[in-house]
Amino acid sequence: MMTFFTENSSDILLKTWEHFYISMIALALGVIIAVPIGILLSKSKFISKIVLSITSVLQTVPSLALLAIMIPLFGVGKVPAVIALCIYSLLPILNNTFIGMRSVNANTKGAGVAMGMTTIQSVLLVELPLAFPVIMSGIRLSAVYVISWATLASYIGAGGLGDFIFNGLNLYKPELIIGGAIIVTLLALLADFLLSKLEKWVTPKGLRIEGGRAS
Amino acid sequence: MLKIENLTKIYRGGKVAVDKLNLDIQEGEFIAFIGTSGSGKTTALRMINRMVEPTSGKITLDGKDLTKMNAVTLRRSIGYVIQQIGLMPHMTIRDNITLVQKLLKWSKEKKDETASRLIELVNLPQSYLDFYPAQLSGGQQQRIGVLRALAANQDIILMDEPFGALDPITRDTLQDLIKDIQQRLNKTIIFVTHDMDEAIKLADRIAIMHEGKLIQFDTPDNILAAPANDFVKEFIGSHRLIQQKPNVKTVDEVMIKPISITIEKSLDEAIRLMVEKRVDTLFVTDGDNRLQGYLDVESFTGARKTKRSVSECYEKDVFYVKTGSKLQDSVRRILKRNLKNIPVVDDENRLVGLVTRANIVDIVYDTIWGDEEPMVSSEEQNGSEGSKELIGG
Numbered sequence: 001m002m003t004f005f006t007e008n009s010s011d012i013l014l015k016t017w018e019h020f021y022i023s024m025i026a027l028a029l030g031v032i033i034a035v036p037i038g039i040l041l042s043k044s045k046f047i048s049k050i051v052l053s054i055t056s057v058l059q060t061v062p063s064l065a066l067l068a069i070m071i072p073l074f075g076v077g078k079v080p081a082v083i084a085l086c087i088y089s090l091l092p093i094l095n096n097t098f099i100g101m102r103s104v105n106a107n108t109k110g111a112g113v114a115m116g117m118t119t120i121q122s123v124l125l126v127e128l129p130l131a132f133p134v135i136m137s138g139i140r141l142s143a144v145y146v147i148s149w150a151t152l153a154s155y156i157g158a159g160g161l162g163d164f165i166f167n168g169l170n171l172y173k174p175e176l177i178i179g180g181a182i183i184v185t186l187l188a189l190l191a192d193f194l195l196s197k198l199e200k201w202v203t204p205k206g207l208r209i210e211g212g213r214a215s
Numbered sequence: 216m217l218k219i220e221n222l223t224k225i226y227r228g229g230k231v232a233v234d235k236l237n238l239d240i241q242e243g244e245f246i247a248f249i250g251t252s253g254s255g256k257t258t259a260l261r262m263i264n265r266m267v268e269p270t271s272g273k274i275t276l277d278g279k280d281l282t283k284m285n286a287v288t289l290r291r292s293i294g295y296v297i298q299q300i301g302l303m304p305h306m307t308i309r310d311n312i313t314l315v316q317k318l319l320k321w322s323k324e325k326k327d328e329t330a331s332r333l334i335e336l337v338n339l340p341q342s343y344l345d346f347y348p349a350q351l352s353g354g355q356q357q358r359i360g361v362l363r364a365l366a367a368n369q370d371i372i373l374m375d376e377p378f379g380a381l382d383p384i385t386r387d388t389l390q391d392l393i394k395d396i397q398q399r400l401n402k403t404i405i406f407v408t409h410d411m412d413e414a415i416k417l418a419d420r421i422a423i424m425h426e427g428k429l430i431q432f433d434t435p436d437n438i439l440a441a442p443a444n445d446f447v448k449e450f451i452g453s454h455r456l457i458q459q460k461p462n463v464k465t466v467d468e469v470m471i472k473p474i475s476i477t478i479e480k481s482l483d484e485a486i487r488l489m490v491e492k493r494v495d496t497l498f499v500t501d502g503d504n505r506l507q508g509y510l511d512v513e514s515f516t517g518a519r520k521t522k523r524s525v526s527e528c529y530e531k532d533v534f535y536v537k538t539g540s541k542l543q544d545s546v547r548r549i550l551k552r553n554l555k556n557i558p559v560v561d562d563e564n565r566l567v568g569l570v571t572r573a574n575i576v577d578i579v580y581d582t583i584w585g586d587e588e589p590m591v592s593s594e595e596q597n598g599s600e601g602s603k604e605l606i607g608g
Contacts, residue, residue: 105301107297107299107300107301108301108302108303108304110266110297110301111295111297111300111301111302111303112301112303112314113266113290114264114266114290114295114297114301115290115291115295115314115315115318115363116287116288116289116290116291116292116315116318117287117318118287121318125303126303129305130304130305204304204305204306205305205347206303206304206305206306206307206347206348206349207304207305207349209347209349209350
């Protein structure tokens with residue numbers, strides 16, 4: 001097992017980096033697409049039902065099949081992999097953005113409107129900051145998903161840690177499979193940890209204070 | 216100033232929430248909308264800042280038709296306080312107070328100045344400006360809620376059961392505070408409540424609503440003296456009508472002369488005065504006889520060795536009533552706060568009299584036993600406390 005890590009150390013670093021940036025680009029695109037849509041959806045109950053059911057259906061398409069579908073559309077390589085992973089990351093982020101925006105206390109929102117906020121001001125000054133913790137947990141969930149699914153992206157030639165696992169399968173070398181899996185898991189845990197730090201950091205200070213009253 | 220004509224709100228489904236409401240509100244008036252739930256009082260209030268759009272009718276402010284104004288601009292010019300407080304949990308107290316100013320794009324200096332000036336108004340320390348709402352108690356939060364409605368110099372303030380969720384003592388304090396602010400800053404306040412005591416205490420005029428219709432709109436005294444119909448009578452409650460009947464007494468009729476001391480005197484002089492007049496409380500005044508605070512036996516404990524003058528050890532927190540206020544209110548306040556006595560001041564805060572528990576016993580005695588010679592002694596009145604209380608002579 002250790003020989004796997006020592007013999008392939010340079011290769012491991014390269015593949016890990018590849019794996020990481022494919023996942024992060026997919027995730028970033030997912031955030032850029034899903035958060036604004038989630039905000040818009042929270043303003044309309046009817047459309048939100050339609051859109052959320054469409055994204056849930058997309059989520060049920062087997063990941064390998066989705067990657068395979070990408071080949072006739074975008075060819076092989078990193079681009080189709082990123083697109084497929086991005087589609088996967090949409091639902092948790094979209095869902096959490098929608099729920100987060102919806103769960104903002106109606107009195108708080110109402111007070112904002114009564115003070116004379118426009119809809120945009122209400123979203124930017126009140127709803128979004130208060131929904132941030134929920135949105136961030138959606139992003140964390142997506143990050144873990146995307147990193148583990150990016151393993152399959154090697155199947156359509158995107159590279160990444162999946163290469164070790166598929167090689168291991170083809171050459172019947174269990175240490176390649178296990179080694180690749182361990183690194184993917186570690187990467188997912190690391191991403192989750194970093195994002196949880198980010199989540200703490202972006203949570204408005206007033207929300208972190210619990211009850212502790214000043215005397 | 217604010218004129219409401221034929222204001223009607225019919226919700227989808229045909230429920231008439233407010234039916235042809237007509238009101239004429241003067242500048243600086245304190246108006247209470249009162250009624251049972253579902254009477255349309257909140258809907259009527261929310262139509263003024265267009266949180267609810269009227270079905271028909273007109274609201275004009277100094278001749279301007281509010282229903283034709285931009286709703287956002289209108290809301291920024293009218294203060295609004297709600298029962299659930301609705302402070303922004305992610306903003307500091309400073310940002311919460313100056314929220315409307317921020318929307319109006321006032322400069323930072325002006326906002327900071329307003330925040331520190333206003334927080335004084337509700338007796339909270341400056342350090343609270345950097346706190347978050349979660350660090351404050353409910354009563355403190357609602358004080359901030361009130362300030363938020365004042366920050367951009369709004370002339371009209373709408374309040375939707377603002378003190379409904381607070382405990383009785385806090386509510387009482389805030390009621391006094393809001394009445395004081397309203398009179399000092401000459402604001403027009405329209406207030407929704409279902410608590411008749413609150414309405415009587417605060418309002419200049421009360422609008423009693425029932426099933427969307429205005430039943431009676433008059434001063435508290437007139438409503439108590441002449442309820443428009445049985446509904447109003449029932450709503451006010453028989454106990455208040457009885458209370459109201461005997462000749463309404465004001466504090467001026469019963470108050471006695473207080474013993475006061477000016478602020479620059481020494482403690483020795485204060486003690487000598489107390490012994491001489493046989494009282495346990497001295498009211499501290501400045502050279503103009505303006506009430507500054509009080510000095511009682513407790514203020515001396517331990518202080519005598521280190522402090523020499525009255526100004527060093529008198530209590531600044533003193534509850535008082537204005538001349539001309541109803542005796543009933545003063546009694547309620549003495550009992551609620553467990554005060555021994557309450558000083559009476561005139562409009563310029565000059566000490567003019569004192570109402571003590573002994574006075575009140577006299578009055579109760581008078582009303583019950585009429586003209587018989589009252590056998591009032593302080594032992595009777597303070598029997599439960601077991602000590603002889605000597606107040607104000």
